[in-house]
Amino acid sequence: EAQVTQNPRYLITVTGKKLTVTCSQNMNHEYMSWYRQDPGLGLRQIYYSMNVEVTDKGDVPEGYKVSRKEKRNFPLILESPSPNQTSLYFCASSRQGEAYEQYFGPGTRLTVT
């Protein structure tokens, strides 16, 4: 089954404790992206990657890091989480090209206390 998986689905952590949210896709997609969803703000792009070793900032990259060492994986790293990073996070992937729809993972609900 074609899918995007994320782990963990739920995470509660404390300020400053480094964490990684994993994302993996099995569709051989070139493009991957991370979004955060906050009430009243819709989805905002954090980082994206157009292929292996090619990443770039989205609209809200502060406080986040990413890497793309393999085509299928695109982890999101929070080096020193803060409460304002409490949010619902989605990973997405698609074929390269603006006309292609994106496939989304199930989401990771992160709470930073």
Next chain:
Amino acid sequence: AQSVAQPEDQVNVAEGNPLTVKCTYSVSGNPYLFWYVQYPNRGLQFLLKYITGDNLVKGSYGFEAEFNKSQTSFHLKKPSALVSDSALYFCAVRDPILTGGGNKLTFGTGTQLKVEL
């Protein structure tokens, strides 16, 4: 710059009645437009898209959307709503002449659709 607006936070409709969820956009060139649906505790699912051609686009679960260039709108419609259609709906836009950003989509703030018996 590209932007999209969903003017209604919530839409309520009775089962069996037609439904419309509104979306307007702003881009420099001809837009690529998408609708996604989010069910509780789930990721976003693709419903339909407009790239070029016929202004009326048909998608999953009986939904359709009409692209109107003069009104810069892309409203989502369904002739007969079901209770199971209750979910959060997002409109998204991509300006193909926008350089950089890859496949970046700009999303609206979402419209909660509630279909009641």
